[in-house]
Amino acid sequence: MVDLEELEPGKRPKKPRDLSTWNIEDLEDYxxxxxxxxxxxxxxxxxxxxxxxxxxxxxxS
Structure with a gap:
């Protein structure tokens, strides 16, 4: 699922996840x-x- 630690300020952004292998339900949850x-x-x-x-x-004042 979602790793919210990736979004914390000061951390280097990781390369985007490969979403092509995710199923529709997982994509909607994401x-x-x-x-x-x-x-x-x-x-x-x-x-x-x-x-x-x-x-x-x-x-x-």
Whole structure:
């Protein structure tokens, strides 16, 4: 399945997986896992932007 450690910052990206041998069910599971990870990353970005915006507003007096 999906090795999320490959996506951690600071790690060198590995060459893309050969998906040609995967069956359809595994490919669909892989897509779902990647979509969930994208959502999680976007939520983290949104939280960080919110904190940055709040800090900027506080110090912009």
């Amino acid at each position: 897509i779902q896992a990647m979509q969930a990870e994208i959502i999680r990353a976007q939520e983290t970005i949104d939280r960080k932007k919110g904190v940055a915006d709040a800090a900027n507003a506080l110090f912009k």
